[in-house]
Amino acid sequence: MxxxxxxxxxxxxxxxxxxxxxxxxxxxxxxxxAAKVDTVYTVQERANIEQWFHDRVNEMNLSEDKRNEYDTVVYSSIFQMSRLNDADKNYSIDEIHTRFDAIVDDMNLELKSILTTEQYINHLENFSQIVRSVYHKYGWED
Structure with missing residues (x-):
């Protein structure tokens, strides 16, 4: 027992x-x-957007040096954008919106000095598609 x-x-x-x-x-x-990011896109959506954007940038026919500069500026900006909704930042949706727009403006200003007029217009057309997609995901007005 x-x-x-x-x-x-x-x-x-x-x-x-x-x-x-x-x-x-x-x-x-x-x-x-606690600091986990609530991502805007699924892994598949991000992959599709990245492939689409990569193809559009290839159509710009940038030299290798220009492409490296372009990628550095764009991907640095995208990284900053992706961190805006970190829990430890504690930004409101309006603050995220304002900061997102500021990052896009800064990126475009920097790229304007790197690209030709035609390439810059192409960039604006391409990246505006991504911006519209983010606006749609967050429910922001264009």
Whole structure:
């Protein structure tokens, strides 16, 4: 009888400790979850947009140096945009909208000095499609 009682208690304690250990998160995991980004696009949507944009940029026939400069400016700006809705930033939707527009304006201003007039117009047409898509996802007015 003592063996059955002991086995019952041991099994109970093991199952309780297992349940508690699954619910406990490290402080680092809690911070990471709190700062998690709520992404605007799914992985597939991002891949489709990136491929579409890559194809449009290829049509601009940029030299290798210009393409590197262009990619640096654009992808740096996109990275800044992607971090606007980080939980640790705590921006309101209106603040995200304002900051998003400012990043786009800064990017376009920098690219204007790098590209020819024709290439710049092409960039504006291409990137405006992405901007409209973001506006649509957030429910912002054009």
């Amino acid at each position: 003592k063996k059955i009682h002991f086995l019952f208690i041991a099994t109970f304690l093991i199952s309780i400790s297992s349940a508690f250990s699954q619910n406990l998160k490290s402080e680092k995991e809690i911070r990471r979850q």
